[in-house]
Amino acid sequence: MRKIATGNKAVAEAVKQAKPEVIAAYPITPQTEIVEQIAEFVTSKELGSRYIPVESEHSAMAACIGASITGIRTFTATSSHGLLYMHEMTNWAAGARLPIVMANVNRSIGPGWNIWAEHTDALQERDTGWLQVYVSTVQEAYDATLMAFRIAEHNDVLLPVMVNLDGFSLSHIMQPLDTVELGDFIPSIHLPHAIDTEKPTGYGGLTGPDQHYLFRWEIERSIRDSVKVINETEADFAHRFGRKYGLTENYRCDDADIVIVAMGTLGKEAEVAVDNLRNEGVKAGSMRIRWLRPFPKLELKGKEVVVIDRDYSFGFGGILAKSIESQIKRDVFSVIAGLGGQEVTYEDIADFVRNHRTGEEFWFGVNANV
Amino acid sequence: MYEIRIHSRGGQGGVTAARLLALAAIHDGKYATACPFYGAERRGAPIVSFVRIDDKPIKVYSQIKKPDMVVVLDASVMDVVDVMQGIKKGGRVFVNSASKKEFDGVSSYHVDLTGIALKEKLVVAGSPILNTPVLGALAKMGIISADSAKKAIREMFSDERNVKAAEAAYQEMIA
Numbered sequence: 001m002r003k004i005a006t007g008n009k010a011v012a013e014a015v016k017q018a019k020p021e022v023i024a025a026y027p028i029t030p031q032t033e034i035v036e037q038i039a040e041f042v043t044s045k046e047l048g049s050r051y052i053p054v055e056s057e058h059s060a061m062a063a064c065i066g067a068s069i070t071g072i073r074t075f076t077a078t079s080s081h082g083l084l085y086m087h088e089m090t091n092w093a094a095g096a097r098l099p100i101v102m103a104n105v106n107r108s109i110g111p112g113w114n115i116w117a118e119h120t121d122a123l124q125e126r127d128t129g130w131l132q133v134y135v136s137t138v139q140e141a142y143d144a145t146l147m148a149f150r151i152a153e154h155n156d157v158l159l160p161v162m163v164n165l166d167g168f169s170l171s172h173i174m175q176p177l178d179t180v181e182l183g184d185f186i187p188s189i190h191l192p193h194a195i196d197t198e199k200p201t202g203y204g205g206l207t208g209p210d211q212h213y214l215f216r217w218e219i220e221r222s223i224r225d226s227v228k229v230i231n232e233t234e235a236d237f238a239h240r241f242g243r244k245y246g247l248t249e250n251y252r253c254d255d256a257d258i259v260i261v262a263m264g265t266l267g268k269e270a271e272v273a274v275d276n277l278r279n280e281g282v283k284a285g286s287m288r289i290r291w292l293r294p295f296p297k298l299e300l301k302g303k304e305v306v307v308i309d310r311d312y313s314f315g316f317g318g319i320l321a322k323s324i325e326s327q328i329k330r331d332v333f334s335v336i337a338g339l340g341g342q343e344v345t346y347e348d349i350a351d352f353v354r355n356h357r358t359g360e361e362f363w364f365g366v367n368a369n370v
Numbered sequence: 371m372y373e374i375r376i377h378s379r380g381g382q383g384g385v386t387a388a389r390l391l392a393l394a395a396i397h398d399g400k401y402a403t404a405c406p407f408y409g410a411e412r413r414g415a416p417i418v419s420f421v422r423i424d425d426k427p428i429k430v431y432s433q434i435k436k437p438d439m440v441v442v443l444d445a446s447v448m449d450v451v452d453v454m455q456g457i458k459k460g461g462r463v464f465v466n467s468a469s470k471k472e473f474d475g476v477s478s479y480h481v482d483l484t485g486i487a488l489k490e491k492l493v494v495a496g497s498p499i500l501n502t503p504v505l506g507a508l509a510k511m512g513i514i515s516a517d518s519a520k521k522a523i524r525e526m527f528s529d530e531r532n533v534k535a536a537e538a539a540y541q542e543m544i545a
Contacts, residue, residue: 004393004404030408116408137427169431174389174404176396265431272429345432 005177007141007170011077011103011163012037014145016047017182020101021072024052024063029115030167031079031105038075057082061089061100068098069203071194073149076100079167080107080121087125093160094129094219096204097193099152100160103145106134106264106310107167108340116341117166119263119311123292123319129219131161131226132292136249136268138175141165143243144290150186150233156225158191166264168341180241223294230291247296249288252278256285258353259300261324262308263289266338270308272346277353284353289320298327305332306356308349312336317361333357337364371424373434374513377453378443381413383501387443388419390505390522395423397518403428416447423513439513442466443483443500464507466500481507481543483535490535502532506539516540 005013011034015023023042025035041047050067054060057078064074078086083104093100108118122132131151135141141163148161165171195203207215230247238244251271253259260270267288277284287298305328309318316322321334333356338344342365352362374391378384385406392404406419420434436456442448442465454463454473461476468482487498505519514522523532 002396004389004396004402166431168408169405172406172408173431174392175428176401268429269431343432345435346430 002176002178004174005138005142006033006172006174007135007138007165008033008105008172009037010138010142010177011145011165012041013177013179014142015075016041017179018073018075018101018146018149018186019047020049020075022050022052022064022067022074023076024054024060024067024074025076026054026057026060026078026082028057028079028082030107030171031077031082031103033171034077034103034105057085058089061086061093064100065089065093065096065098068093068100068191069096069195071189071191073153073189074100075102077103077105079105080109083121083125084109087128090125090128090130090160095215097158098160099149099158099189099191101145101148101152101163102160103163103165105167105171106164112340114340115167117169117264117310118339118341119164119309122162122164123311125162126293126319129159129223130293131157131159131223132164133161133290134164134263134267134292135290136170136265136288138170138173138177139243140245141170142177142179143237143241143245146180146182146186147233147237151226151229153186153189154229154233155190155192157222157229159219159222159226164264169265183240185237185240227294230294245290247291247294248298249290250299251286251288253285253287253299253303255283256303257283258285258304258306258356260284260286260306260308260349260353261289261298261320261332262286262310263292263320264310266308266310266344266349269344269346270349273349273353276346276350282353295323295327298324300324300328304356304358306335306352307332308335308337308344308352310338312339321361331359333359334361335364336361371422371428371430372439372513373437374421374423374439374441375434375437376419376421376441376443377447377451378417378419378500379447380415380417381497382443383499384417384419384443386526387441387501387504388421390501390519390526391421391508391514392423393525394505394509394514394518394522395421397521398515400425401427405431407433416451437461439463441504441508443504445471462511464504464511466504479507479511479543481539483507483539486535486538486542490531490538492531492535499532499535502527503535503539506536507543509536510540510543
């Protein structure tokens with residue numbers, strides 16, 4: 001059924017259909033609409049979940065952890081400072097191998113106080129063991145949220161999944177949304193290490209130096225295995241519902257001489273820049289990174305690369321640019337743009353390509369000559 | 371792609387107007403996005419929202435710099451904001467006003483939406499509702515079909531006076 005929805009409402013709609021048994025959340029701009037809408041679904045009994053209105057994000061994640069360890073489906077949503085406040089618990093969720101699904105509406109970190117889009121919030125969580133996907137349309141926010149539950153709960157994964165959408169530019173934009181008849185797309189959850197009162201077991205015990213590294217390795221092994229699970233899940237989604245995704249979304253890349261790499265809405269707007277550049281005779285393409293963890297193998301052989309980071313690692317560089325350079329073992333043109341909702345248009349993106357200087361870093365709006 | 375910028379004041383329903391317009395365009399079988407610009411809004415402050423309509427999926431998220439059309443729900447914002455900024459040559463402007471406003475190089479349209487809302491007693495918290503009648507005016511201008519405009523209004527509002535107000539705006543406007 002086709003309707004119009006914001007990115008936030010699309011996530012809430014997907015959660016309603018995935019039917020988590022427990023939702024624990026704390027509101028924060030620009031995510032609030034997700035948990036407000038879910039609370040409405042629970043109040044109107046359209047959704048039979050237990051909704052726990054906790055007093056903080058740390059508690060939201062702790063409540064999801066407590067619920068998830070009993071072997072049930074759980075969901076929460078947050079943004080920016082809320083995500084950072086959870087940080088201790090996000091590590092716990094991954095370490096305890098709990099398939100919690102969380103929507104994070106990407107927002108900058110203050111001060112200076114700012115409520116607009118930036119990816120630095122989620123990127124600060126990149127080493128926790130969570131899988132992370134970044135979406136670019138209202139439809140994709142809905143589709144990715146549905147798929148997140150199946151991927152997280154797959155027995156070859158059993159890790160939490162974070163669905164990331166850009167604050168305001170996607171969370172609050174209204175676009176067409178086609179909802180699906182879910183059927184048995186998300187199988188019922190079976191957590192092998194769920195609490196069973198018939199068979200009492202210890203949780204969170206001390207793991208000594210002779211064991212701890214094995215737990216770390218198990219997380220890594222599962223993240224590697226998740227590639228197969230993501231591909232299978234997305235293939236089945238495409239088969240059932242007709243919409244195809246991938247670890248990356250490649251647009252006119254095959255014969256491209258130069259490729260723009262970005263995430264989220266900027267990655268989608270880059271496609272317009274590509275069309276315009278092609279009309280000028282520049283063989284450009286765009287590659288939108290969807291899954292940040294597991295980090296995909298990028299097909300960039302023989303192509304120049306312009307990376308747009310809506311994030312920054314101080315004293316180091318754009319997080320995507322540095323990740324890509326380490327993978328392809330050569331320099332890119334690193335653009336830092338869109339921080340705190342900074343306006344970046346497809347014309348600006350085309351300029352990044354026209355004026356690219358491989359090996360350099362360019363802060364949009366700071367450096368003078370692009 | 372047809373790009374529309376809506377000027378209003380916080381609390382006047384400019385965001386809902388954008389949503390209704392996009393929804394009606396979707397009912398017409400088109401692609402549409404409605405995108406409020408979120409700044410530090412407060413009730414009464416001038417705000418803008420954007421609507422894009424196209425025959426293919428819309429990939430642009432940045433603000434509209436060169437609108438094909440400008441909609442002014444509150445003529446008083448024209449005292450403080452250059453509503454015509456960037457408008458394309460040959461573009462169109464619609465102003466909620468009982469009298470025609472002249473602008474260089476664009477076609478100007480007007481209907482007294484406030485009068486229509488007051489006549490239909492469409493008033494919430496002391497403010498006349500402008501976002502449903504404006505859809506009638508935009509249908510008359512051919513941006514959306516009249517049927518889709520009514521369908522969109524009925525999907526969002528159960529009070530049939532909203533549809534009546536849109537019909538009145540449709541009839542009163544000289545296109």
